[in-house]
Amino acid sequence: MPANGPALVDLRQVSLTYRVGKEETLALADATLSIAKGEFIAVVGPSGCGKSTLMKLVTGLLPPSSGEVHVRGEKVVRPIKGVGMAFQNPTLMPWRTTRDNILLPLEIVAPHKQQFRRKRAEYAARAERLLASVGLGGFGDKYPWQLSGGMQQRSNLCRALIHEPEIMMLDEPFGALDAFTREELWGIMQLLWLERRFTAVLVTHDLREAVYLADTVYVMSRRPGRVVMTKRIDIPRPRTLETTFEPHFVDIVHALRERIHQEHA
Amino acid sequence: MTAGTERALRVAMPWLAMAVFLVVWELACVAFDIAEIILPRPSRIFAVTLQRWDILLAFCGETLWTTVLGFLLAIAGGLVMGLAIGASPFIYSGLYPLLIAFNAIPKVAIVPILMIWVGVGATPAVVTAFAISFFPIVVNVATGLATIEPEMRDVLRSLGATRTEILTKVGIPRAMPYLFASLKVAITLAFIGSVISETVGGNRGIGFLMLSASARNDAATTFAGLFAIAVMGVLMYAVCALVEKRMTRWAFRGELVT
Ligand SMILES: Nc1ncnc2c1ncn2[C@@H]1O[C@H](COP(=O)(O)OP(=O)(O)OP(=O)(O)O)[C@@H](O)[C@H]1O
Ligand SMILES: [Mg+2]
Numbered sequence: 001m002p003a004n005g006p007a008l009v010d011l012r013q014v015s016l017t018y019r020v021g022k023e024e025t026l027a028l029a030d031a032t033l034s035i036a037k038g039e040f041i042a043v044v045g046p047s048g049c050g051k052s053t054l055m056k057l058v059t060g061l062l063p064p065s066s067g068e069v070h071v072r073g074e075k076v077v078r079p080i081k082g083v084g085m086a087f088q089n090p091t092l093m094p095w096r097t098t099r100d101n102i103l104l105p106l107e108i109v110a111p112h113k114q115q116f117r118r119k120r121a122e123y124a125a126r127a128e129r130l131l132a133s134v135g136l137g138g139f140g141d142k143y144p145w146q147l148s149g150g151m152q153q154r155s156n157l158c159r160a161l162i163h164e165p166e167i168m169m170l171d172e173p174f175g176a177l178d179a180f181t182r183e184e185l186w187g188i189m190q191l192l193w194l195e196r197r198f199t200a201v202l203v204t205h206d207l208r209e210a211v212y213l214a215d216t217v218y219v220m221s222r223r224p225g226r227v228v229m230t231k232r233i234d235i236p237r238p239r240t241l242e243t244t245f246e247p248h249f250v251d252i253v254h255a256l257r258e259r260i261h262q263e264h265a
Numbered sequence: 266m267t268a269g270t271e272r273a274l275r276v277a278m279p280w281l282a283m284a285v286f287l288v289v290w291e292l293a294c295v296a297f298d299i300a301e302i303i304l305p306r307p308s309r310i311f312a313v314t315l316q317r318w319d320i321l322l323a324f325c326g327e328t329l330w331t332t333v334l335g336f337l338l339a340i341a342g343g344l345v346m347g348l349a350i351g352a353s354p355f356i357y358s359g360l361y362p363l364l365i366a367f368n369a370i371p372k373v374a375i376v377p378i379l380m381i382w383v384g385v386g387a388t389p390a391v392v393t394a395f396a397i398s399f400f401p402i403v404v405n406v407a408t409g410l411a412t413i414e415p416e417m418r419d420v421l422r423s424l425g426a427t428r429t430e431i432l433t434k435v436g437i438p439r440a441m442p443y444l445f446a447s448l449k450v451a452i453t454l455a456f457i458g459s460v461i462s463e464t465v466g467g468n469r470g471i472g473f474l475m476l477s478a479s480a481r482n483d484a485a486t487t488f489a490g491l492f493a494i495a496v497m498g499v500l501m502y503a504v505c506a507l508v509e510k511r512m513t514r515w516a517f518r519g520e521l522v523t
Contacts, residue, residue, distance in 0.1 A: 059423045081425030091416045095438045095515040104434070108424045145518040159420075169423070 007034040007070075008199050009058055009167070014067035015224075016053055027053045029224035030067070037166075038197040042210035044256065045220030046263050051203040054225070055169050058201060059083050071167075082109045084160035084198070086173040090152040092144035098155050099140030102127040105163040112163060130158045134188050150181040157185070161192060168200040174209065183241060186212050190238060207253045207260075212239055219256060222263050229259045305485040310492060313485040321474070325493050328459055328470040331387050332501070335394025336455040343399050343451075344444065347406025351440065352432055357407070368400040372458055376465040385468045390459040397458035398451035405447035409440030442516035445509035452501045460494060471497075 011031050018025040028050035035041055043051050056062040057069055060076040069076040084105070092101045106112040106123050116123070128140055134154040144152050153173060160168060174182040190213060193200060204210050210217045211233055219229035235249060243249055287307045293299070294306040301309060314321060346364075349356045372393055379389040413435055421431050463472025471490050478486035510517070 056419070061419055061422055079422045079425065081423075083423040085420045085423050087416045087420075089416065091414055091420055093417075093435065093438065094518070095441075105424050107434070108421065108426045108430060110425070143515060145515070163424075 008037040008039075008072060009035040009201075010070040011054075011058070012068045012070070014057055014064045014069060016050070016057060016062060017065045018053075026224040028057070029226050031057075031225070031227055033218060033227055033230070035199055035201065037199055040193055040200045040202070040213055040215050042202045042204055042214035042217045043220060044204060044207060044210050044217060044260065045225060046222050046260065047205070049220045049223050049263075050225030051220060052171055054220075055171055055201060055203060059085070059167075059169055080167070082163060082165050082167075084163070084165035084168045086153075086156050086160040086168075086170050088172040088175040090144065090149075090156040092152055092155060092159070094143065094145055096143075097140065098131070098136075098142050098144055098147065099124060099127050101144060102130065102140075102155060102158045102162050104159060105165075109163045127158065127162060130162060131155070133192070134158060134185075150177050153177055153181075154185065154188075157189070161196075164196060164198075166198055168198050170200060170202040170204075172203055172205065175205065182206075182209070187240075189213060194238060207256045208244055210256070211235070211249060211252050212244060217256060219259050228263075229256070231256060302482055302484050305488055309485050310488045314489045314492065317486065317489065321471075321489060321493055324469070324471045324474040324490075325497060327387070328390075328456075328463065328472065328494075329497060331390040331462075331470065332394050332452075332456045332459045335391045335459060336398055336452055338391070338395045339398040339402055339451060339455060340444075340448070342395070343402025343447075344406055346399075347403045347440065347444075348410065348432070348436070350403065351407035351410025352428070352436060364400065364403060367396075372397045373461050373465060376462050379462075380466050385466060387469065390462040390467060390470060393462040394455040394458040398455035401447045401450045401454065402444065405443040406440045409443030410436045413439055442509075442513040445505075445513050448505040448509060449502055452505045453498060456494075456498050456501060 011033050014028065014031045015026065016028040018027055031050075031054060033041075043054060045051055053062065057064055058071070058076075060069070060071075060079045063077070071080050082105075092098070093104070096104070103123055107116055112119075112123070124140075128137070131137055131140055131154075134157060136151060136154050136158075139147065139151065139155075144155065147155065153176065157173060160170075174185055177185065186209060193213075200213075202210065202213055214233055217231045217233060218227050219231070220226065221228045231252065233252060235243060235252075239249075291307050294304060305313075346360070350360060350364075351357070375396065376389055376393055379392055383389060383392075410432075413431075417435055418431060421435065426434065459470065460472040463470035464476050467473045471493055475487050475490035478484075478490065
């Protein structure tokens with residue numbers, strides 16, 4: 001199991017307090033968890049418990065109020081580079097074609113940035129392959145606003161993946177999609193992960209999604225969020241939609257649901 | 266009514282409305298026997314316009330280039346200032362109050378000062394046009410920058426983008442529709458600025474032409490000047506609107522473009 005490897009991301013008693021004027025919100029309290037290289041973790045919990053905040057802390061977009069975040073053994077003090085990110089809303093740039101949107105990380109991330117002009121054709125071909133792998137072959141020339149919501153979200157995933165990041169942050173990327181598209185994208189996501197073995201953090205409200213995709217699921221409490229349950233998912237891969245109906249899978253989902261219900265009580 | 270005739274009618278409506286307005290005006294002048302010195306008939310104004318065509322054109326040309334020059338300077342200055350203000354909270358808090366104070370000054374009040382500094386001629390008109398059209402451009406560009414979605418910013422930052430990269434990859438493209446939207450307003454203001462300057466104290470341009478005609482009690486020529494101003498204003502607005510549509514197709518999601 002990848003989880004036994006050395007920790008790539010290490011959170012030690014990390015807390016975060018948002019300050020807006022005089023008002024203080026403790027969003028995350030004493031989060032301690034470590035993510036191994038190549039591990040796929042999922043974070044579930046009630047709304048507003050600090051899941052998105054946790055992502056921003058891991059990537060260094062927010063400095064923790066207390067505690068430390070370590071990535072690759074180094075303390076994080078500024079945004080770490082080259083992370084792939086996908087949010088619930090696709091945040092594609094409407095003035096770029098879908099292909100140019102997907103190429104964006106290559107214009108910014110280090111080895112590619114310098115070669116971008118020279119290797120443009122090669123990169124465009126790479127984008128095209130990636131698009132095809134999520135079922136969007138031939139849509140590169142379209143603008144994002146010419147695509148449906150599901151298609152935009154697929155493009156969004158492509159953008160997060162194109163530079164082959166070591167770390168992927170997925171904040172409810174399938175949240176706004178219909179059930180069929182969502183389940184299809186689980187399959188695609190798993191396939192891409194099996195190929196590339198990036199380290200992924202997935203925030204989701206869908207427990208089946210969490211169990212389908214993750215090696216480890218963390219359950220967080222109500223705000224201020226703490227990790228209240230850690231569940232290793234020992235279901236062999238590749239998992240399929242059939243898997244989601246097997247008793248073992250269903251049991252895990254039930255256990256998680258039970259724990260989250262306690263939070264709402 | 267078919268869709269085709271309906272569309273044709275819609276295009277014709279402004280022209281029809283204008284024609285009706287002019288006819289009513291003409292008839293009212295005849296019916297109430299209004300003296301030409303008070304309100305000349307439209308037909309008379311057209312006659313004078315044709316008769317003094319070359320003079321009108323020359324004066325219009327002067328106004329046009331001062332307006333356009335002031336406007337171009339305002340675009341350049343406004344873009345730089347807007348980007349600076351939108352990109353940096355420090356510059357924002359330092360300069361924005363000053364800008365608002367400056368904008369609150371009625372621009373007609375600066376013309377006499379300009380005349381002390383640079384004398385009469387084209388310069389006061391250019392400067393007034395610049396001063397009056399600068400503000401909306403700055404505000405719009407700064408707004409465009411300030412309203413970048415935080416998530417977009419996060420995506421870029423976590424890729425390791427520098428501030429300059431965020432500015433060039435998202436900030437500037439995002440500010441463009443705001444810039445082009447402000448141009449329609451700004452060109453109209455620039456035009457007002459240069460005409461005001463010519464009217465307050467100039468020796469050139471359509472404003473000066475109107476002023477001197479009215480001093481001679483030549484109402485027909487004054488009105489001809491007014492018409493010329495209206496036509497120029499509409500044309501400049503139309504050019505800016507066209508440029509806006511062309512340059513920011515994505516902002517309309519392709520919808521408004523035919
Ligand atoms: N920029 C901010 N300023 C102030 N408070 C914030 C800010 N962002 C989040 N919060 C607060 O911090 C808490 C945690 O927010 P966060 O976005 O991390 O929740 P979440 O678990 O992602 O919720 P959801 O599942 O609804 O997305 C919330 O109570 C929220 O009100
Ligand atoms: Mg969230």
